[in-house]
Amino acid sequence: MFFFSPNLQNMSSQVRLRLLPSARCLFDEPVQVKLGGLRSRQVVTMRARSSDDRGVEFSSSACYRADGDGEVDLDTDPSLGGSYVGVEPMGLLWSMRPHTLHKFFYKNKALNPHLVKFSVHQGEGEGEGRMLAEATNERLLMGDGVSRVPVQQGNLRGVLFTPPGGGPFPAVLDLYTLGGGLSEKRAALLATRGFLVLTVSLYGRDEQAKNITEIHLDYFEEALEFLKKQDGVGSRGVGVVSLSKSGDLALSVASYLPGVEATVWINGCSANTALPLHYRNSQILPALKFEPKKIVSTASGAVITKHCVPSTLAEENRDALVPIERATGHFLFAAAEDDQNWDSKSYMDQMVDRLKTHGKDNYESVSYPGAGHFLEPPYGPYCPSSFHSMVGRPVLWGGEPRAHAAAEVHLWRKIQDFFTTHLRCDISPPESKL
Template structure:
């Protein structure tokens, strides 16, 4: 009897192992059949969309798609969205709607712009152009309240510098920056990129614009390389020197240059266009209509005093600040001297404002500038406002940032915006900026530029 029981137990044990092995084999076979595709290719430019498709799932199977990456400071970003496959076991993010997760609805690039940091008040930083932004996409079994088993994975390399674009660090005279030159013989329109006001130097926007057919010089104002760590005033002479350096480049064909800015550098761009010759087109993004924070000088004489801010009206217990609440009113009688005399400018302006910008009252500043130009009989401007967009309008498809630490105020600040609307605004304005510069800078070149190696808008 004991021998019979032992044989039966062995049989049952073997049967259990066989069933488990069969299930594991079937499961492995199922997951190996799942395919995650990034089209038209897994490597693309940072500002290009990618089509995400999944195949090989069961009919109507529910799965979770995830995206994760790390910025150059080591901060991890991630997103997730749950989808139901169609009858053929396929998911296409250009067609299908997310049921839940970091976003809902049909959002082809939602996994990218909805990525969030793993810590509060962290802004996505990708300032160096030579290293790609690497994003891992993956498909997981849908398991509530935990990450299900991975069924497939694909890596998206999002390049910041296109093939053939030349990158040259600049350390000439007083200028510290990086020059980007497109492939081909040219001639190309020239742009001065004032991306940051702080000590860092961001190459992302400049390198991407070079891939679109512009010679771009991005410059630091302080705190970079051997420059002073802090400054008490800004000198237009520095930007005049930068413009002259830019115009001397072999592939530059335009007589003048374009200037692109954002935030504090917006008022610097206004002053450059108003006081310096040869500025054909200026893009102002979410800045101020007055000279702010630091007085502006030219040839050792002060041109404009600084419009200051007052943080006393912020709640003492507030974890984050809203910058637009503590800037002084530039239209107040005691502050009017800080207003930039943009009616002096001969070139064209593109004013870009986010209606939910919490750092500057950008829309109100655009209205001030439009009124001022019209009052002086000028029509050399166009403007665009984006409802639901926040402060940092950048090249598209990067993670949206609701708040981050601000070095000037020494605390986290809110940038504003709703993620979906902000992402859509970035896509639209990025194309508009390129069209604006091509329209108003290329006219001086005299012939069609050599853009055989440059990707279209």
Template sequence: MSSQVRLRLLPSARCLFDQPVQVKVEGLRSRQKGVVFSSSATYRTDGSGKIDLLRDPSLSGSYFGVEPMGLLWSMKAETLHKRFQKSCALNPHVVKFSVHEEDREDRMLAEVTNERPLTGNGVSRVPVKGRNFQGVLFTPPGEGPFPAVLDLCTLMCEKRASLLASRGFMILTVPVYTDHPDNIKQMHLDHFKEAVDFLQQQPKVGSKEVGIMARSKGGDIALSLAAFVSGVKAVVSINGCNAVVSVPLYYQNHQIISPLGSDITKLITTESGASIIKYGLGDPLAEENKYSLVPTEQAKGHFLFVASEDDLNWDSKAYMDQMAERLKHHGKENFETLCYPGAGHLLEPPYSPYCPSSFHRIVHHVVLWEGEARAHAEAEVHLWSKIQEFFRTHLSCDAAQTKAKS
């Protein structure tokens, strides 16, 4: 490495996963070209031998143009169809940035490590197990009270919950599937209501009214909780369906909603080996599927419906529009809609590596989630801020004074 070249991460080399960092390089030769970062971005230095990703464009590599966080969202796995995942929030993500001189056999000039924890200082993480649910409870530092949110993840993942807790919310994250999806023949809303009840009973919760956040299959469970269970004040449904998917939904020992049918023969296999499954799910508005629709008009709370226009898992945009129309038909105005052109199905907290395809454990295929990397990354940044704003608006206590620090 060159002792004269300095690679800096501002404001600090340690920050929460959902925080941006500024990458600056100093001590290079004037107008030097060919500084390659580990995620394949090539830059040219300015007249003083500096590079600042806030202002300087990438000339080639994984992305082009001025993209301050492009080195993170453009990362790709060495093999196809791999998703960047970490189910537990205990250990931070560690990203190594390095500067190389392209014209001199890729010689490393400087390197620095960015530690990106998923949990802010003072946030507590407590595994919990109820009679019919299991999950992890994240609580911000301080006495509270805090607004409370139930995070329904399809399979257990703590990233979204731990980061939101670091922004001042008490979060209980619970998986929709506690067993292999093939082994689950029906779902019971009572199990998820038990999680809502548990959250409401926490002494630091500021209100008996809670929020729910969910994506994909978790979306129809979140909508059903809002429709059938009291105390649900705000729901964020990200790329969810307006009908119950996969298996029938039961509540208080009775089937309340039938599952929407699907046709696996409508899968489209692409050259990469990944399948497009978007067209395999039945039409929620077809007459034969009317008993699969979630009666969202029964809900007392507020909804934020989010859809990615380039979602290849299913037609999220159509489902969002149908939910909005149903509520309007019943004279309801308790909803907002957000649509993201160019975004794919897997909307995550910001600055995650973009994932266009990976193995789908429910359909047993590698599938295309799709989207375009830059547009998808921009959607994640905007949505993450919007989620926090929505919950602060509709949940009764303000978390602004109790925000955790990284």
């Protein structure tokens, strides 16, 4: 059940807190936050509070000074202090931090909206001044008419999201790394934007990767075939979108399996990592193993793993490189320059050089200074550190919050444009509306 809060809930009959154009929107859409009815030049503190699917609480705050008419507009007025400073229209969202250290914003179930309570308080600073007004922003992961169907067929474990209408729709396979398990957020939002999306657990039936010693490309082949057979699929080929470890899996899917027309690689590696890759009962790529002795500890209790991956260009590791020159589809490489999980920017540059060497021009690349590892759909809380299932402890992901948030906005639009360009249908994907 969706909880709907009206656009305006005033604790004072004079102060007005408005969320425009509506208090109900999609997760990846901005809202305009405006205040009215304050005293001329009055200083107030804006707060945002929320919790994720695991009950972890997040919050942010920012101090604002009203203009001569007693109004504040976060689209144009600067924060004077708090979780961020300067003009940041969506700063209260991306600057939210967990109340418990090293927690990732776990928003995984597409049917549950992200509820953010905005409030305005007297005065400035950390003290909780008298609340003057509040409003709840209901941020949906699925637009009206999008269908969500769990998939348990053969080895597949996933969820299929289909846009409203009969199609034809571009088809996308979402490989999202969340401890190897299933994540729905990105897939649901892509479906809302007009793509038919299947998101799958990376390890199939064994969603938590317990006792996994190898990964089988056959599983992703099964996923592709399932996706291609869905009613409404209109693209000639399928797209693949990835992040982190699933990046090298996406490269392998594009390089070894037919029918992949567009692959989005986000902050992955250029070589097969962690576990050997098998296909049709044979190993096709060995695993590039991590070097735990190179883990760097920090005062926060989180560690830096960036230097734990051996050189992908060393002679002894070349067999693990994914032969992306075999791919017939197009690539979009996206790398965060401050990724502290591993050196994504170097891997991207290596892959660009490799494709150039083989006379290929089927790629585009983009890098983001100041961004960290977890580049996700925009307007969620920035994650500086969280538990890494493979490392077995919290890790630093890197990035500066403001730059990271801007990178997410830019990349999200670029991903959609990339898929629309290379997964052509008879008609263009419909504009999605709530």
